[in-house]
Amino acid sequence: MDTEQYAVTAEFYDYVVPYQARQDVAFFVEAAQASGGPVLEVGCGTGRVLIPTARAGISIYGIDLSPHMLAVCEQRLEQEPAEVRQRVQLDLADMRAFDLGQTFKLITIPFRPFQHLIEVEDQIACLRCIRRHLADDGRFILDLFNPSLPIMAREATGEEQGDEPEFTMPDGRRVLRRNRIVARDVFRQYHDVELIYTVTHPDGRTERLVHTFPMRYLFRYEAEHLLARCGFAVEALYAEYDKSPYGSTYPGELIFVARKG
Numbered sequence: 001m002d003t004e005q006y007a008v009t010a011e012f013y014d015y016v017v018p019y020q021a022r023q024d025v026a027f028f029v030e031a032a033q034a035s036g037g038p039v040l041e042v043g044c045g046t047g048r049v050l051i052p053t054a055r056a057g058i059s060i061y062g063i064d065l066s067p068h069m070l071a072v073c074e075q076r077l078e079q080e081p082a083e084v085r086q087r088v089q090l091d092l093a094d095m096r097a098f099d100l101g102q103t104f105k106l107i108t109i110p111f112r113p114f115q116h117l118i119e120v121e122d123q124i125a126c127l128r129c130i131r132r133h134l135a136d137d138g139r140f141i142l143d144l145f146n147p148s149l150p151i152m153a154r155e156a157t158g159e160e161q162g163d164e165p166e167f168t169m170p171d172g173r174r175v176l177r178r179n180r181i182v183a184r185d186v187f188r189q190y191h192d193v194e195l196i197y198t199v200t201h202p203d204g205r206t207e208r209l210v211h212t213f214p215m216r217y218l219f220r221y222e223a224e225h226l227l228a229r230c231g232f233a234v235e236a237l238y239a240e241y242d243k244s245p246y247g248s249t250y251p252g253e254l255i256f257v258a259r260k261g
């Protein structure tokens with residue numbers, strides 16, 4: 001995973017309308033409060049979940065491989081009161097190989113960072129690292145999308161798509177984001193995806209910025225087997241962040257709550 005690619009996305013991330021509309025923050029904050037902390041967020045990005053967690057009184061450690069995403073998170077934290085800032089620790093680290101020298105009551109990986117891992121060895125390395133950092137009575141929340149077979153069958157490769165509203169940056173740039181699947185590897189279960197940002201500057205000049213990355217999809221039982229193989233027992237599987245059970249909606253999400261098995 002070349003997280004330098006997140007250089008393009010980082011400054012826009014918190015303004016993207018569908019990201020702002022996600023219903024997951026309350027779910028993760030509630031889980032953090034129930035755990036009592038400390039929490040580890042793997043792939044914490046710009047702090048979309050991490051900062052509300054710290055505001056809710058819970059100590060949280062965030063790791064991410066993108067210095068660009070972490071830089072945005074740090075800038076955002078500077079706007080927070082000292083008591084919130086002191087609950088947060090950030091580190092540039094790869095989810096496949098990290099050693100933070102402590103354990104956590106809750107480890108989360110919100111909004112699909114795990115799907116940036118393409119190879120099974122990388123997935124296993126990540127899950128083993130997470131398990132080593134989990135307290136014996138701790139919980140791990142793995143957050144994936146549930147691959148929709150009808151959507152995957154319908155989506156055309158190479159075609160730009162998306163109907164997100166345009167958003168405006170604080171400096172007046174207007175940004176329209178679209179996406180496309182550039183290539184599919186049906187054997188290794190991943191898509192090469194492009195997020196395409198068309199930026200219109202206040203002087204009318206436009207530029208096109210592209211964030212390219214591979215996105216792996218996992219089906220329910222594959223993820224369950226992977227968790228079991230890495231020493232986790234699944235306690236709950238939700239389809240939505242309101243805790244609707246898996247099977248109540250399609251495709252929904254794949255939100256696993258696991259403990260040490």
Ligand SMILES: C[S@@+](CC[C@H](N)C(=O)[O-])C[C@H]1O[C@@H](n2cnc3c(N)ncnc32)[C@H](O)[C@@H]1O
Pocket residue numbers: 001003006042043044045046047048049063064065066069093094095096109110111112113116
């Ligand atoms: C879609 S963002 C999710 C960010 C945040 N968790 C949220 O909910 O908004 C995915 C994040 O995973 C990070 N990431 C990708 N591969 C990684 C790796 N191998 N180790 C750590 N972080 C990684 C990216 O840099 C990015 O910040």
